[in-house]
Amino acid sequence: MAKALFGHVVAPHQVRVAEENAALRAQVRRLEREIAVLREERDAVIARELLSMAAADSEHSLA
Secondary structure, three states, X not given: OHHHHHHHHOOHHHHHHHHHHHHXXXXXXXXXXXXXXXXXXXXXXXXXXXXXXXHHHHHHHHO
């Protein structure tokens, strides 16, 4: 009964738009999480490279 009333009150295209909106929001959340992971990985690589460069510089200065 409630489903019939909901279908009667809300046009089918509005329901479809709401479903698509929810799916797109979920996709945006997934992509934002992926971006965060990629940024963390990038920052870790940069940190390792900076540390190795600093270590190489300190070895040169000690020699």
